[in-house]
Amino acid sequence: MRDNRQAEPSGKARPVISISDLRKKFGGLEVLKGISLAANQGEVITILGSSGSGKSTMLRCVNMLEVPTSGTIAIDGEVIEMRSTRQGIQPASRKQVDRIRSKAAMVFQSFNLWSHMTVLENVIEAPVHVQKRPRQECIAEAEMLLAKVGLSAKKESYPRHLSGGQQQRAAIARALAQKPSVLLFDEPTSALDPELVGEVLKVMRELADEGRTMLIVTHEIAFAREVSNRIVFLDGGRIEASGTPAELFAAGANERFSRFVSRSN
């Protein structure tokens, strides 16, 4: 059995993502109080925690949608360079941030598909216009991805004409089209009607089985237990517990985690 806690940067296995001593303050409120985390190639890490524990903020710091107050983030071994300004630290290079964002695709809670584009146009947008790959190649690939998420029949539809579950699957196809090193999921099922959650989780499970590197913020504890290599439990801006699902769900492993799980069920 793999013990993924050994996956800290040791020189051999270079992590796809490595976060070290990440802190984030909003005004006087410190939301993240020093988070360190690394994800190796093919690892699925789920971040659990109650509302306000900082899990979404942490994920958004990875691709600089939220600028950390301190700490370092590296993707594919490339550290995002920061510089000090009067407002605190800021990314030093917009170009580098854009490049890194292109490698860390994000799936949002509220889907955020571009409303004026069809599903297919949404999927090919970043490959064609950000990564400057040939349009025909991108279309062919987008059609494969849409088939994979079960939306071939909807490629000419606009987001407004899709159900929430379909929109989120389209958003996953859009993220995959970037050929990212890591997929970031920010509560991907929290805005869905209960009966639509399953179809999205099914797609995510397939991605996990393919060996994609994924960082998932979710409230779906059963799903986390089933697909994760590792669960990270955030509480009050700190990593309260971390380990394989078997370890964390073992009786008496962590009292706060047990309480969180029993509250959520």
Next chain:
Amino acid sequence: MIDFAFLAEAFRTLVPGLPLTFQLASLSLALGAVLSVLFGVFATIGGTVVSRVVAFYVFCIRGTPLLVQIFIVYYGMGQFRPFLQDWGVWLIFREPFWCAIIALTVNTAAYGSEIVRGGLKSVPAGQIEAAKACGMSGMLLYRRIILPIAFRQALPGYSNEIVLMIKATSLASIITMMEVTGLAAKLISETFRAFEVFIVAGGIYLVINFLIAQAIGRIEYWLSPHLRDMPTAEPNNA
């Protein structure tokens, strides 16, 4: 009772004013649209100083009559002739046509920038964030995501501005421009039949604006398949 022969004559007299009406409207709208987008974007992202300057400009232009603005440009600027000559722009301020264009452009840019600003504000933050998250920034983000969405939001409001501008060109007649209204005033001074002549002039503006509303309606329809209800069946081939 109704003198159709005279109405027809009035129509024939006023139609030659149409090209000038169209020139005034199209040129000032084209220049004004460019400025509207610039000012609208500046007001949205330009920081405190720039957005306040734009806000002050909009405040002044919206709060004063267009006729007064035309007078300031046409009559008022003449006082500064030596300066304007030094700067080499007197050629422009000497011509009533260009004075009208300047006043109309400055005016529509103020209203237009507010429409553009509203359009930009209505772009959902989540969609901008999704674009950033896939590596877009700067001009690319504006060109591909923000402006297309903002444009669609702003179009209905802007069509109203286009109609207002068509009508506003009639004020250029006060500074000797012989567009439709200018020709109408001239005809009235020759015939003293104000009612018929202005009815015909009004009818001409009505037809122009009807056609413009139709055209913009089509553009709106064409640009907004994403807002329509889903097509329930295949397009009928019958």
